Amino acid sequence: MTEPIAYGQTPPLTARRSLLRRPTSTAGLWGWITTVDHKRIGIMYGVSAFVFFLLGGIEALLLRLQLGGPNQHVLSASAYNQVFTMHGTTMIFLVIMPMAAAFANYLVPIMIGARDVAFPRLNAFGFWTFLAGGLFMYSSFLLGGAPNGGWFGYVPQTLKAYSPGHNIDFWVFGLQILGIASLTGAINLIVTIINMRAPGMSFMRMPIFVWMSLVAQFLLLFALPVITVALFLLMFDRQFGGHFFDAQAGADPLLWQHLFWIFGHPEVYILILPAMGIVSEVLPVYARKPLFGYAVKVFSGIAIGFMGWGVWAHHMFATGLGPVAISAFGLSTMFIAVPTGVKIFNWLGTLWGGKLRITTPFLFAVGFVAMFTIGGLSGVTHAVVPADTQQTDTYYIVAHFHYVMFGGSIFGLFAGVYYWAPKVTGKMLSDFLGKIHFWLMLVGFNLTFGPMHILGLQGQPRRIYTYPAGRGWEFWNLVSTIGAFTIAASIVVFIVNVIRTKISDQPNVGADPWDARTLEWTIPSPPPEYNFAEEPLVTARDELWHRKYDEDGDGRAIRRELDYPVVMDEVPDEVHVHMPSPSYWPLVASFTLPAVAYGMIYRAWPVAIAAGVVEITALYSWALEPSTAPPDPDEGTEDHGPELDSGEPAAAELETADAD
Amino acid sequence: MAATVHDPVEADDDVLHHSATGLSNEKIAMWAFLASDCLLFGALISTYILYRGRSVVGPYPHGVYDIPYTSVSSFVLLMSSLTMVLALSAIQRNDQRRLRIWLLTTALLGTVFIGGQVYEFTSFVRMGLKIHTNLFGSSFFVLTGFHGTHVFIGVLMLMSLFSLSLKGKLPQEKAQTVELVGLYWHFVDVIWILIFTLVYLIPS
Numbered sequence: 001m002t003e004p005i006a007y008g009q010t011p012p013l014t015a016r017r018s019l020l021r022r023p024t025s026t027a028g029l030w031g032w033i034t035t036v037d038h039k040r041i042g043i044m045y046g047v048s049a050f051v052f053f054l055l056g057g058i059e060a061l062l063l064r065l066q067l068g069g070p071n072q073h074v075l076s077a078s079a080y081n082q083v084f085t086m087h088g089t090t091m092i093f094l095v096i097m098p099m100a101a102a103f104a105n106y107l108v109p110i111m112i113g114a115r116d117v118a119f120p121r122l123n124a125f126g127f128w129t130f131l132a133g134g135l136f137m138y139s140s141f142l143l144g145g146a147p148n149g150g151w152f153g154y155v156p157q158t159l160k161a162y163s164p165g166h167n168i169d170f171w172v173f174g175l176q177i178l179g180i181a182s183l184t185g186a187i188n189l190i191v192t193i194i195n196m197r198a199p200g201m202s203f204m205r206m207p208i209f210v211w212m213s214l215v216a217q218f219l220l221l222f223a224l225p226v227i228t229v230a231l232f233l234l235m236f237d238r239q240f241g242g243h244f245f246d247a248q249a250g251a252d253p254l255l256w257q258h259l260f261w262i263f264g265h266p267e268v269y270i271l272i273l274p275a276m277g278i279v280s281e282v283l284p285v286y287a288r289k290p291l292f293g294y295a296v297k298v299f300s301g302i303a304i305g306f307m308g309w310g311v312w313a314h315h316m317f318a319t320g321l322g323p324v325a326i327s328a329f330g331l332s333t334m335f336i337a338v339p340t341g342v343k344i345f346n347w348l349g350t351l352w353g354g355k356l357r358i359t360t361p362f363l364f365a366v367g368f369v370a371m372f373t374i375g376g377l378s379g380v381t382h383a384v385v386p387a388d389t390q391q392t393d394t395y396y397i398v399a400h401f402h403y404v405m406f407g408g409s410i411f412g413l414f415a416g417v418y419y420w421a422p423k424v425t426g427k428m429l430s431d432f433l434g435k436i437h438f439w440l441m442l443v444g445f446n447l448t449f450g451p452m453h454i455l456g457l458q459g460q461p462r463r464i465y466t467y468p469a470g471r472g473w474e475f476w477n478l479v480s481t482i483g484a485f486t487i488a489a490s491i492v493v494f495i496v497n498v499i500r501t502k503i504s505d506q507p508n509v510g511a512d513p514w515d516a517r518t519l520e521w522t523i524p525s526p527p528p529e530y531n532f533a534e535e536p537l538v539t540a541r542d543e544l545w546h547r548k549y550d551e552d553g554d555g556r557a558i559r560r561e562l563d564y565p566v567v568m569d570e571v572p573d574e575v576h577v578h579m580p581s582p583s584y585w586p587l588v589a590s591f592t593l594p595a596v597a598y599g600m601i602y603r604a605w606p607v608a609i610a611a612g613v614v615e616i617t618a619l620y621s622w623a624l625e626p627s628t629a630p631p632d633p634d635e636g637t638e639d640h641g642p643e644l645d646s647g648e649p650a651a652a653e654l655e656t657a658d659a660d
Numbered sequence: 661m662a663a664t665v666h667d668p669v670e671a672d673d674d675v676l677h678h679s680a681t682g683l684s685n686e687k688i689a690m691w692a693f694l695a696s697d698c699l700l701f702g703a704l705i706s707t708y709i710l711y712r713g714r715s716v717v718g719p720y721p722h723g724v725y726d727i728p729y730t731s732v733s734s735f736v737l738l739m740s741s742l743t744m745v746l747a748l749s750a751i752q753r754n755d756q757r758r759l760r761i762w763l764l765t766t767a768l769l770g771t772v773f774i775g776g777q778v779y780e781f782t783s784f785v786r787m788g789l790k791i792h793t794n795l796f797g798s799s800f801f802v803l804t805g806f807h808g809t810h811v812f813i814g815v816l817m818l819m820s821l822f823s824l825s826l827k828g829k830l831p832q833e834k835a836q837t838v839e840l841v842g843l844y845w846h847f848v849d850v851i852w853i854l855i856f857t858l859v860y861l862i863p864s
Contacts, residue, residue: 188689201680
C-alpha cells in the first residue's frame with residue numbers, strides 16, 4: 001500500500017522508515033541491480049537466458065558426444081540422466097521462457113506507448129526470482145548431483161523410494177521458484193497490456209507481438225498453478241511422507257502425468273506464441289507490406305490459447321486411457337493444427353508480392369516458418385493414435401519437439417535479437433556475420449534433428465545413455481552429433497558478432513534504421529528511461545508506417561512529404577519525467593526464496609524459518625515503500641522541473657504477499 | 661523540446677493518468693491473481709475428489725468428520741465476509757472508527773476459523789489421521805491446510821490495514837486497498853464453500 005503520487009504532488013517523505021536506505025542512483029552496477037526500468041530488466045532477462053542457453057547447449061553437446069557412436073564413455077549412465085534432465089529443464093524454463101520474457105519486458109510497454117510496466121518493482125522481483133531459481137537449480141551440480149528425472153519428472157520414478165538423493169528436490173523447489181517468477185511476470189504483463197495502452201491504441205491496433213504475448217501470459221496465468229499443485233504434491237510425497245502418487249496406498253501415479261501435461265501442453269504454446277509474434281513483426285517490415293490477415297492472425301492466436309487446454313492427453317496415448325479418451329484427444333490435436341496452419345498461410349501471404357529485403361532477421365523469420373512447419377506436420381502424425389503408439393519414447397518425438405522448440409522458438413527469438421538489437425544498443429549487428437550464423441545454424445539444425453526422425457522410426461528409444469553396435473543407428477547418430485557441433489559453431493559466430501559490434505565505434509543508427517512500422521521505432525535508440533517524451537497518440541495499426549507513408553490509388557506506399565521529423569533520433573534535453581525509483585526489496589525478496597528451499601531440502605528448519613522471516617520483512621518493506629522516492633533535497637531545484645508525468649501510479653503491491 | 665510526432669497531442673494530465681479500461685492496475689492484477697488461484701484450488705480439489713474412497717487403510721472421512729463443528733466454523737468464516745463488506749462501506753463513507761471495528765472483527769472471525777481448523781487438525785491427529793497415514797490424510801490436510809494458509813495471509817493483510825488505519829495512513833482515497841483485500845477475502849470464502857460442500861458434505 002504505497003501512496004499513489006498524483007501529478008505534480010511531492011511524494012511523502014516515508015523513505016526513512018525503511019530498513020535500508022533507498023537506492024537513488026541508476027548508474028553503475030548497483031544501478032542495474034536495483035533497477036525497476038522495464039528495458040534494463042528486459043536486457044538482464046536476455047543476457048541471463050543467453051548464459052543459460054550456453055549451459056544448456058554444452059549439455060546438449062555432451063549428450064551428442066555420448067551418443068555419437070555406440071558404447072561411448074563420455075558420460076556415465078548417471079551423469080547422462082542428469083545432463084539430459086538439465087538440458088530440457090534449462091532450455092524450457094531458463095532459456096525460451098525468460099528469452100520471451102526479455103522481449104516482452106523490453107518491447108511491450110514501448111509498443112503500446114507506455115512508459116513502464118504496470119508494476120515496475122514486481123517486474124524486478126520476477127527477474128531476480130527467475131535468476132535465483134535458475135542458480136538454485138544449477139547449484140545442485142555442486143551439491144551431490146543435478147535433477148535426473150527428465151524435464152517431466154514422471155512419478156513413481158521421482159518418488160523418494162526410487163530417487164533417494166536430493167536431485168529431484170532441487171528440481172521440485174527450483175521449478176516452484178521459477179513458477180513464482182513467471183506468475184508475477186504474467187500478471188504484470190497482462191495488466192500492462194490491458195490497462196496501459198496509449199490513447200488510440202485499441203486492442204485491434206496492437207502490434208501482433210503484443211497480442212501473442214498477451215495470449216501466452218494468460219496461458220501462463222492458468223497453467224502455472226496446475227504444475228505448482230503437481231510439484232506441491234510431489235514435494236509432500238518426498239518431504240513429508242504423503243501418498244499422492246503412491247500406488248500401494250491406492251493412489252494413481254497417472255495423476256502426475258495429467259497435472260503435468262495440463263500445464264505442459266499450454267506450456268508448448270507459451271514457448272511458441274511469443275516467437276510467432278516476433279516473426280509476425282519481422283516479416284512485414286522486410287516485405288514492406290502489412291501483415292496479411294491481422295485479425296485472423298489475432299483470432300487464431302486466441303484459438304490456439306483456448307484449444308491448447310484440450311489436447312494434453314496426446315502426451316499420454318501409451319498409458320492406456322481407453323479408446324474414447326484417445327479418440328477425443330487425437331481429434332482435438334488434429335484440430336489445433338488448423339489455427340496453426342492459418343498462421344503459416346498468413347506469413348506466406350505477407351511475403352507474397354512483397355519487396356523482400358533479405359536481411360538476417362528476415363532469414364531467421366523465414367527459417368522459423370519453414371522449420372516450424374516441419375515440426376508442426378510431424379506433430380500431426382502424433383495425433384494419429386496408432387502411429388503415436390509406435391513413436392512414443394523414440395527419437396522421432398525428440399526430432400518433432402526440437403523442430404518446434406528450436407526450429408520454431410529459437411529461430412524466432414534470434415530473428416528478434418537481430419531485428420531489435422539496433423533499438424536496444426543503437427548499433428547494428430553485422431549482417432554478413434549474421435547470415436553466416438543463420439546458414440550454419442540452419443544446416444546444423446537439420447543435420448542434428450532431421451536424422452532423429454529416421455532413428456526414431458528405426459526404434460532408437462529416448463533417454464538411453466548408450467546403444468550397442470549393429471542396430472543400424474551408428475551413421476545417423478554420427479551425423480546428428482556433427483550437426484550439433486555445427487550449431488555450436490554458429491553460436492560462436494553470433495558471439496563474435498555481438499562482441500565486434502559492442503567494441504566497434506559505429507555511429508548511432510538513429511530511431512528507425514529498418515524503415516519499420518511500430519511505435520518502438522519512433523523513439524531514440526537506445527530509448528531514454530521514460531521511453532516517450534510525449535505520450536503518443538495512436539491513429540492506426542502500424543502507426544509509424546502510416547505516419548511515414550500514404551497510399552496511392554493502387555495501394556502502393558507513397559512516402560509522405562513532411563516538414564517535421566516523424567521519429568525522434570536523439571534523446572531531447574530538458575525532459576523531466578518522474579519515473580519509479582529503484583529499490584532493494586524485490587532483490588531481497590527474490591534471493592530469500594532459494595534460502596527457504598535449501599532449508600527445506602536439508603531439513604535445516606532454522607534456516608528455512610529465518611529466510612521466511614526475511615522474506616516477509618522484505619515484502620512488507622516493499623509494500624510500504626512508495627514506488628517513487630522523495631526527491632533528494634541536496635540535488636537542487638533542477639529536479640523539480642515541469643513534469644510530464646509522475647511515473648506510473650504507485651502500485652498497491654500488498655497483493656504480492658499472496659502471490660507468494 | 662521539439663515537436664516530434666505528427667499531429668502532436670497536447671499532454672493532457674487526465675489522459676496521462678487515465679487507464680485504458682477505466683479500472684485501476686491493482687484491481688485488474690488482483691482479479692488476474694484470483695483467476696490463477698482458482699486453478700490452484702481446482703487442481704487440489706480435483707485431487708481430493710479423485711482420491712475419495714481410495715484409501716486402503718483408515719481412518720476414513722466418515723470416522724473423523726464432525727459436520728456440526730465444521731458447520732459452525734464455516735458459518736464464522738461466512739460472517740466474516742459480511743463484516744468485510746461493512747469495513748469497505750465504512751472507508752467509503754470515511755468512517756475510520758467503523759472501518760477499524762469491522763477490519764478487526766473480520767480478522768478476528770478469520771482467526772477463529774483458523775483456530776477451529778487447528779483444533780480440528782489436532783483432533784484428527786489424535787484419532788490417528790496424519791498426512792502420511794493414508795491417501796485421505798494426504799489429500800485432506802494438503803487441501804484444507806492450503807486454504808487455511810490463504811485465510812492466514814488474509815488475516816495478516818487485514819491486520820496490516822488495521823494498523824495503517826490506526827496510524828492515519830488509510831484515508832478515504834485508499835478505499836481501493838480495502839476493496840482489494842476484500843476481493844481476496846471473499847474469494848477465500850467462496851473457495852471454502854466449495855471445499856465444505858465437496859469435501860465434508862458429500863458422503864464418500
